[in-house]
Amino acid sequence: MDLPTLQSWHERISQELDAVVDFWLRHSHDKEYGGFFTCLGQDGKVYDELKYVWLQGRQVWMYSRLYRKVPRFRRPELLQAAQAGGEFLLKYARVAPPSQKCAFVLTRDGRPVKIQRTIFSECFYVLGLDELGRAMGEPRYQREALTMMEAIVRWVRDDPSELGRPQLTGATPHDSMAVSMMLLNLVDQLSEGDAETASRFRELGSWSAQRILMHVQRNGTAVLENVSEDGKELLGCMGRQQNAGHAIEAGWFLLRCAQRQHDSHLLSQAVDKFMKQPFRSGWDPEHGGLFAFQDVDGLCPTQLEWKMKLWWPHTEAMIAFLMGFAETRDPELLELFTQVTEYTFAKFSDPEKNEWFGYLTQEGKVALSIKGGPFKGCFHVPRALYMCEEILESLIREVKSTNTE
Secondary structure, three states, rough: OOHHHHHHHHHHHHHHHHHHHHHHHHHHHHOOOEEEEEEOOOOOOOEOEEHHHHHHHHHHHHHHHHHHOOOHHOOHHHHHHHHHHHHHHHOOOEEEOOOOOOOOEEEOOOOOOEEEOOOHHHHHHHHHHHHHHHHHHOOHHHHHHHHHHHHHHHHHHOHHHHOOOOOOOOOOEEEEHHHHHHHHHHHHHHHOOHHHHHOOOHHHHHHHHHHHHHOOOOOEEEEEEEEEEEOOOOHHHHHHEOHHOOOOHHHHHHHHHHHHHHHHHHHHHHHHHHHHHHHHEEEEEEEEOOOOOOOOOOOOOOOOOOOOHHHHHHHHHHHHHHHHHHHHOOOHHHHHHHHHHHHHHHHHHHHOOOEEEEEOOOOOOOOEEEOOOOOOOOOOOHHHHHHHHHHHHHHHHHHHHHHOO
């Protein structure tokens, strides 16, 4: 490992993280009702006051994690904002207690606007509250997170009808990789530093990892977004869908699971099948960047944005390749990290107004000038920068230690 290269990346990523966090601190806080505005224009101006529960949970998690893990972010205003977001979630996110179901969208003052028949609002409710409890040393947030986690597991594994999703005769039962990915991510979050909770969710983590592995199809040459409930390829567009960003994100989730379970076979699958392979097939050889969607048979995908370059697949690839390199020392992974990060900084970062654009054309030009909306909030960009900074610090310490021996 080349120390100057690692130090250069560390400095660049740390500066970018500071600028990104500053953008959200300056523009996203609702000081009247609590929680966060996420529909922000290029300059941070709020263009819609609706609050998306999954983005509220994500920002609570991000602020709490930075406060807990990064000394320079151990600032009272960060934790106070996280707590205000957490209290907003506790007060308004659940649509009709004692039901555990959360709204997807709330008004600025917390009235429900829309509910989705999925688990994702609830998953980020868990993620945010658990991390807030850790940052504040306040167990009531973690107790609420665990209660919601129990409901999520019940909906996924026992009774999906509680989500309000009718069993229609023409619908093909299928397994979406996003569901098992989220469960595995939550197991990672809830298990940190807690042997009892880790033991409680160990079986769920293994189950989730195996469900993700079912999505490796075509004799190991493709990761498909949707498969049948017993792990077979589905007919039609839904069955042929590939999402390189999701596959790569699943790769680092699986890598974390392999580290917890000391499973070398799972680790190699995470790197080879979910990181390297999806990146090779998903990278645009003409213009650079990862396609949003692809069809495994090379047919035209049905998603209108299929050839756009979105922010989050690139941030996931940054994390995955650097984490993979730190674990395996495979030089190819460091090369891929450099390739994707150079593209990402050049195309998505906005040095004039700070934060990142989220939506580019295939050619890499800004398609939407907004910095946040219903899907992009204070999460993927700062999470990737924070995690990469942390990994780089560890690698730099290791190189320095080796050089002094």
